[in-house]
Amino acid sequence: MKRIKLYSGFERFWHWTQAVLILFLAFTGFEIHGSYTFFGFREAVRYHNIAAYLLIALTVFAIFWHFTTGEWRQYVPTLRNIRAQLEFYVFGIFRNAPHPTQKTALNKLNPLQRITYFGLKVFLFPLLVASGLLYVFYRYPSRYGIEAINIESLRFIALAHTLGAFLMVAFLIVHLYMISTGETALSNLRAMITGYEEVEQSTTTSTLEGQQT
Amino acid sequence: MVKDMKQAIPIVMTITVLAVIAAVSALAPKDEPPSPLTQVKEQYTRKQTASVDHSKFPQLQRNFTRPQEVTEACIGCHNGRHVEVMQTAHWRWEREEYVPGRGVMYLGKRNSVNNFCLATSGNEQRCAKCHVGYGMTSVQTFDFNDPRNVDCLVCHDRSATYVKASDMAGYPDPKVNLNRAAQSVGRPTRDNCGTCHFFGGGGNNVKHGDMDMALSEPTRELDVHMAVDGANMQCVDCHTAEKHNIRGQVYSVSSMNRNRVTCEGCHTTTPHRDDLLNEHTLKVACQTCHIPTYAKAGATVVRWDWSTFGRLRDGKPYEERDADGNLAYKSIMGSFEWGKNLKPDYVWFNGTADHYMSGDRAPKDAQPILLNRFYGSYDDPDARIVPVKIMRTRQFYDPVNQMLALPLLFATERGKGALWQDFNPVRAAEVGMKERGLPFSGQIDFAETVMYWNLNHMVAPKEQALSCTECHTRNGSRIANLRDFYLPGRDHSPALDGAGKLLIALTLLGVLTHGGLRVASGILRRRNGGDGA
Known part of the structure; x- marks a missing residue:
């Protein structure tokens, strides 16, 4: 076993700040939606907006970080090994089979994670951010007399934002569960907190089926 | 590279702190010219001599x-x-x-025809x-x-x-x-x-609901503008006149969006510090939030039933008052229902209205008859949600000609056919309709009528303005009747919410099943002396 650094300081800061903000946004957002009352509508709207701007600011930093460090390559989807990964979650995991994808600093994500996070970044996040910004600003064109780009109805903006919110909650549930599917039940969580994870020494032999340790 | 990242943390932190400082200083109050409201207050508290x-x-x-x-x-x-x-x-x-x-x-x-x-x-x-x-x-x-x-x-x-x-x-x-x-x-x-x-309507605050003799010397609580302990504004401060043509009109007798008194004239369309509130002025009239209740001093009539007209006691007309001293019945007028501290009703209104004109046909099956139709909708850029008093009346109707029968009410002497002097609705309607050159069948029935009265006075102190959830709420929204737009907090798509809840339920079920199977298979493996790595 070898202890390798998987997540840099910024990456962890980004991840956990984002986690707190998204949970808070979901909580205040569903209050605005009318699902329950906690802060009161007005405060919920105010907090939701503040958290949204913070998340957008954080995302700007994160995008900058991904491009300057080249870490964005981690999220390029691939079909390689995807079948093995699927089979692992459907069958192997119950037989205590080893993970088919070996984590390395240059390849932190398995092919399913790559596709999921890619979808998150190019579909769900933009959907929520775009519909959220429109939710707040859709009145501005007509207010400043720019009738050509006037949006009359909030309905589709609101429904798109709600759809995004439901998808995000579903993602969160799976994401939280998947923490437990590491080498041990807590190794993924520990890695995201400390940045370090114990991985197999050899990356070539450990993926062979039936290999005993 | 890991080291680089460590060095990046303080940089990111510094930038974040700087951004927060910039945001705070941008939002902090500055030395600015007095706000429009301050200027207006100064102008209207100046003593007139x-x-x-x-x-x-x-x-x-x-x-x-x-x-x-x-x-x-x-x-x-x-x-x-x-x-x-x-x-x-x-x-x-x-x-x-x-x-x-x-x-x-x-x-x-x-x-014009009204229902008083x-x-x-x-x-x-x-x-x-x-x-x-x-x-x-x-x-x-x-x-x-x-x-x-x-x-x-x-x-x-x-x-x-x-x-x-x-x-x-x-x-x-x-x-x-x-x-x-x-x-x-x-x-x-x-x-x-x-x-x-x-x-108007023959007694204090009977007609409008927001026009009470208490406005002669109102408290701040009753009317924030005219308050004697406040700005002490006079009617003509807002209802200004040019060559005796006074600004403002009431939509029982007006149809056009012109020469109106507006709040925005003094307060601008962006009177709040909170931009989110200012945005409301595109679709919501100031009065909607700032007149949370009306008839705050005296009661106003909300229903008039002419059909009980003409009861006699000891062969004589009489009147009855309710527990609050308001006229509940009067032989020459019928019955009244009053309301005090009422929540307004809300309608879209773009400043134009149509009216029931005497002689207009009103089929029996199209009742209640709306005597003044307010135009406007969400899609209409000129329309705002405005608060109104709704007046409901049961009044004389000619079932043969299918139109409101308008009786002669008053004459200086008996024998002219006036309702209040001669007590004969059929004869009074006959004379009244003849005066207008309209047909009358000789039959009297009653029709339900509805009329809208804009509420513009009795503006409450700002602390009493409506809170968000008076409208932005799933159940009991004040504007539950206005359905032609999506209102956050009130509206949702049951289909989308259903699908979303199903998705979350299935996801939870999925991870719980998967997790349960993992635990079970682990136990089985251990019991069978499996590898248990």
């Missing part, structure tokens, strides 16, 4: 015996003002209006108590071009002694000291306007 003292003018140092003599004295100096007054609806009881679907027409108290005392036509002897003229016993015969009959005093008397007599076609009470009133004249006060406008 008259530039002349009318009691010193020799023209007014005489004993007036007839009110027309006062008017002649006024015109003697103000030699063009009567012409201005004679062009207004206060004098003419009509305005030229464009009514959608009807075209250009003359509309006003002369010919129904209509003025034929009843002028009584109704003209609120006409700025003398002797209008009938709009048919009254000389609208005789300036001597203009009543200057009803608006300009500052002695608080001038009152118009009942049933005297607009003449003042014979006891009024015209000399004293004439010498007192000045800028109209709340009491001048209130002498008619507080008593």
Whole structure:
């Protein structure tokens, strides 16, 4: 076993700040939606907006970080090994089979994670951010007399934002569960907190089926 | 690379801190010119002083015996003002209006129908108590071009002694000291306007709901603008006039979006510090949030039932009052329901309205009859959500001709067919409809009518403005009836919410099943002496 650094300081800061903000946004957002009352509508709207701007600011930093460090390559989807990964979650995991994808600093994500996070970044996040910004600003064109780009109805903006919110909650549930599917039940969580994870020494032999340790 | 990242943390932190400082300083209060509201407050709290003292003018140092003599004295100096007054609806009881679907027409108290005392036509002897003229016993015969009959005093008397007599076609009470009133004249006060406008419908606050004699000396609680312990504004501070054409109109007798008094005129369309609230002004009238309740001082009539007309006690007409002292029944009028501290109803309104005009057909199956239709919708950029009082009445109806039957209500003597003198609805309707040149079948039935009355007064202190959840709530929203747009907090798509909940339920079920199987398979493996790595 070898202890390798998987997540840099910024990456962890980004991840956990984002986690707190998204949970808070979901909580205040569903209050605005009318699902329950906690802060009161007005405060919920105010907090939701503040958290949204913070998340957008954080995302700007994160995008900058991904491009300057080249870490964005981690999220390029691939079909390689995807079948093995699927089979692992459907069958192997119950037989205590080893993970088919070996984590390395240059390849932190398995092919399913790559596709999921890619979808998150190019579909769900933009959907929520775009519909959220429109939710707040859709009145501005007509207010400043720019009738050509006037949006009359909030309905589709609101429904798109709600759809995004439901998808995000579903993602969160799976994401939280998947923490437990590491080498041990807590190794993924520990890695995201400390940045370090114990991985197999050899990356070539450990993926062979039936290999005993 | 890991080291680089470590070095990046302080940089990111520093940038974040700088961004927060920049944001805070941008939001912090600065030295700015006084806000529009501050300027407005300064302007309206300035004390008004008259530039002349009318009691010193020799023209007014005489004993007036007839009110027309006062008017002649006024015109003697103000030699063009009567012409201005004679062009207004206060004098003419009509305005030229464009009514959608009807075209250009003359509309006003002369010919409109309402669901209080129904209509003025034929009843002028009584109704003209609120006409700025003398002797209008009938709009048919009254000389609208005789300036001597203009009543200057009803608006300009500052002695608080001038009152118009009942049933005297607009003449003042014979006891009024015209000399004293004439010498007192000045800028109209709340009491001048209130002498008619507080008593619309025949009693205090009966008609409008937001026009109560308590507005003569209101508290801040009752009306934040006119409060004697506040800005102490007069009606004419907002209802400004140019050449006696006073700004503002009521949509029982008006149809066009013109010459209205607006809150925005002083307060601008961005009066709040919170941009989210300012955004509301695109679709929501100021009054909607800032007049949370109306009829805050005296009660207002919300329902009038003419069908109980004519009951007698010991062979005589009588009246009954409810526990609060409000008129509950009067033989010559029927029954009343009153309301106090009422929540307004809300409608879209773009400043244009249509009206039921006498003679319009109103089929039996299309009731209640809406006497003034307010135009506007969410898609209409000119429309706002406005608060209204809804007046509901059961009134005389001709079931054969399928139109409202408008009876002659008042006559100076019995035998003319007037309802209040002769007590015969059929005969009164016959005379009333004949006066208008309209058919009458001889049969009387009753029809439900509805009328909207804009609420613009009794603006509450800002602390009492509606909170978000009065409207933005799933159940019991104040604007639950306005469904032509998506309102956050109130609206949702049941289909999308259903699908979303199903997705979350299935996801939870999925991970729980998967997790459960993992735990179970682990236990099985261990029991079977499996590898258990």
